[in-house]
Amino acid sequence: MKATIERAILLKGLSHVQSVVERRNTIPILSNVLIEARADGTLRLMATDLDLQIDESVAAAVDQPGATTVSAHTLFDIARKLPEGAQVELSAAEGRMAIVAGRARFSLATLPRDDFPIIAEGELPTTFELPAETLKQIIDKARFAISTEETRYYLNGIFLHVSDDPQPVLKAAATDGHRLARVTVPRPDGAEGMPDVIIPRKCVGELRKLLDEIDGSVGVSLSNTKIRFDLGQAVLTSKLIDGTFPDYSRVIPTGNDKILKIDPRSFEEGVDRVSTIATEKTRAVKMALDKDKITLSVTSPENGTAAEEVPGDYSSLAFEIGFNSRYLLDILGQLEGDLIEVHLADAAAPTLIRENDKAPALYVLMPMRV
Known part of the structure; x- marks a missing residue:
């Protein structure tokens, strides 16, 4: 040649x-x-x-x-x-x-x-197109929650499935057992009846790099075992994770009645500042909620204490809850807009975080003992 x-x-x-x-x-x-x-x-x-x-x-x-x-x-x-x-x-x-x-x-x-070995794709019966921007949104808003624990290999990717609630939608979810991210987008034509699939972490990472150079749509073809992304000049083919993703809808709380409305940037900056003294082991930040007053605090036996008040709109009963600061910051980093909703129940129940009920992405965070 x-x-x-x-x-x-x-x-x-x-x-x-x-x-x-x-x-x-x-x-x-x-x-x-x-x-x-x-x-x-x-x-x-x-x-x-x-x-x-x-x-x-x-x-x-x-x-x-x-x-x-x-x-x-x-x-x-x-x-x-x-x-x-x-x-x-x-x-x-x-x-x-x-x-x-x-x-x-x-x-x-x-x-x-x-x-040179070539992956045999076999039949890929489900084919549809997704705008590159939509795929980017799915990956960016969900991939931080992908588990890296090899023993629970079925959590080492993004779970993609379709459902009708009440409109036909395509949902992407990722969880590591501590936090959950779910993104919902309108179901593309051709995706009806598609099998539930788990796209591996490495494929997600490589796809995201390639998407930066794509403006239009991406062709997606899949079967139970393989998925192919057609990106114009490049074609990415991957085996899927052979496992069953847990029924994550069971952990999304529906009855959390204590609602905090807060500016995500001031919340994020406050958490980031007080967690400066948190140690690798603890990483716990305590959130004390009172009427329109949110106090963030960290206590570290080695380093000392830190506290900061952040403004927020809260009118339910006063209580305290703890979170892993890194997990909370990961979620807050994905949220846009001037106001987000934090739906709380008690110090031991999962917390729901989202921009509003129309937003495509929602997050669930398990609390920590503090």
């Missing part, structure tokens, strides 16, 4: 595919990127970790079609260090790939393209 490509185009394509490649691999070919020069003037770049695969096509001048595989991270590092505006000539023959740009020459070892 032989092709010439502009450095910027090559670098952008490689930056997408190389992040899928794990740094340490027991199978050598999984460290490589598949490079295929096609007669139609495109260069195909493909990488996989056997669970997630990215396939991207970029424009190039192809002199001789062909394909090979070469170390993804090495090629990316080379492209990164080449001068801006350079024309990069890639040619492969007899187990080596030559990379020439200006006066720089590199020769890398290759592995045959026939050894």
Whole structure:
């Protein structure tokens, strides 16, 4: 194979595919990127970790079609260090790939393209389109709550499902057992009857990076075991988590009658300030609610105490409740607008946080003993 490509185009394509490649691999070919020069003037770049695969096509001048595989991270590092505006000539023959740009020459070892594993998608019966902005909103508002605990692997992703309540909607949920995030968007055409799926954390992260460069819609195709995102030049295919997501609707409180209305920014800044003295172990912030007066406080045996009053609209019975400050800050960071609703019951019951009852996102936070 032989092709010439502009450095910027090559670098952008490689930056997408190389992040899928794990740094340490027991199978050598999984460290490589598949490079295929096609007669139609495109260069195909493909990488996989056997669970997630990215396939991207970029424009190039192809002199001789062909394909090979070469170390993804090495090629990316080379492209990164080449001068801006350079024309990069890639040619492969007899187990080596030559990379020439200006006066720089590199020769890398290759592995045959026939050894490169490709995820078999099989049938993907459900297909629909989602605006890139909607997908970004789903990921940004939910992914912080994805669990990192490997033992509960079925929580290591975003749960996507459809329901009719009372309009047809698509819901995305994530939880780590301490907090829950749920985003509801109108159901796209074609998503009716789709299976409930759990999209793995790594796929969510890679998809979010690619979405920054997309303006229009993203094609989504899925089955019980695989999901594919069509992003124009790039196609991201992932296996789904094989597990059952818990019935999270049971933990969303419906009868919390103590309602606090508060400006999320002043609340967030107050929590952030008092939690400065919280230790890694405790991280607990106490919230004392009284009529239109909210007092945030932290007590740390090692560091001392901190307290701050924040203004809020509250007229129910006075009581105290504790939260993990980091979890609370994660949620507050997702909320927009000038006023949010915090629905409380008592010091031991889950708390519901949302902008209002029309907002697409809602959050549930479990309290802490303080």
